[in-house]
Amino acid sequence: MKRVLITTSGRPDEVTETRAFAAEQALGYARIPRNKRSVKNLMATNSSDLLVVGKERYELYRQTMSEPFFFHPDTAAFRLKRLLKGETDPLVEMCQLEPGNSFLDCTLGLATDCIVASFAVGATGIVKGIEVDPDVAFITATGLTQFQPKFQELKEAMRRISVVQDSASVFLKGQPDHSWDVVYLDPMFSQTISESISFAPLRHVGVHGSLTEEWVSEARRVARKRVVVKAHFNDPVFEQFGFTQIIRHNTKFHFGFIEK
Structure with a gap:
């Protein structure tokens, strides 16, 4: 340890x-x-x-790191600005998020996708992030409540997110059937994506793990609308677990979904 x-x-x-x-x-x-x-x-x-x-x-x-891990909104800020202009976001589209929906992120990390989801579901929605690494969970949870962003919509989206430090599979087992509209899975990429500079510190501090049959099975049980995964475009998880892979040209990660 x-x-x-x-x-x-x-x-x-x-x-x-x-x-x-x-x-x-x-x-x-x-x-x-x-x-x-x-x-x-x-x-x-x-x-x-x-x-x-x-x-x-x-x-x-970490002793293996040259740069520290700390909380920052990462790409969430400009993604929210695009949504405010009436543009679309791939996560929001893939999860079919609407005001009032509930969104469970099983791999919180920096909470970038959670922030976007929180904005999409609004004040009447529910967004919760699960993070197994206690250090990452603490830093991200604190950042979500204390970081002072430059515009109000981002601040409100951040403040609405709740964080639970636990393993995804254990947390999912404690949830009732069909209790979350969307269950979202974004495990550590099996292959490094070189342009994801902000992701590098998280790769060093986060708990690395692959999806398992149990994890996906529990996610399917808990989801009311969709289970959504994000992974490297040639990651075997899409075929292995029956996700419908959505090809996104000129991007190195793709989304997949299981419809309920």
């Missing part, structure tokens, strides 16, 4: 101290003083990963 320690930025203030305490309470990790030491030095000295607490964000460093 990975070892993670908590420290603060170089010049912690009262806000930073409060955020550090919140991380300690939520994750149960020990805290070490920064004492002007570099992140690299602290990780090497303590043989551990490091959660660095700043005034505005948490940064997670």
Whole structure:
């Protein structure tokens, strides 16, 4: 099991101290003083990963990483701007999302797709994200509630999302039949997509796993309208689990769906 320690930025203030305490309470990790030491030095000295607490964000460093993982809306901001202009979004189209729908994201990560879904289903809808990695779940959940975006629609979409730290298959087993309109699956890509720069830190910190028969079976049981998967265009999951693959030219990931 990975070892993670908590420290603060170089010049912690009262806000930073409060955020550090919140991380300690939520994750149960020990805290070490920064004492002007570099992140690299602290990780090497303590043989551990490091959660660095700043005034505005948490940064997670794994020993294999050169850049930290931290919350940011990623592509959700410009995707929402396109929707506000009346344009379409592939996720919204594939999931057939409408105001008032419920959307369960089984692989939350940075919550980029969850944010778009939250905007699409509106204030009367329900959006929940499941994330198995406790560090990613904590950082993303905190970011969704505390990050200050540049426009109100993005802020409202972020704030409506709830986060659960759990494995997708375990969570799904506890859900009633047909209890979510859409169940969404976006496991770690089986092949690296080089242009997804913002995805690189998540690849290092996230829990890597493939879809299983049990996982897809539970998703089908729980979904009321559709189970939707996103994967590399030549990923075997489409054929393996019976998803109808939608070809998207000039993109390296495709969506697939199982209609209920």
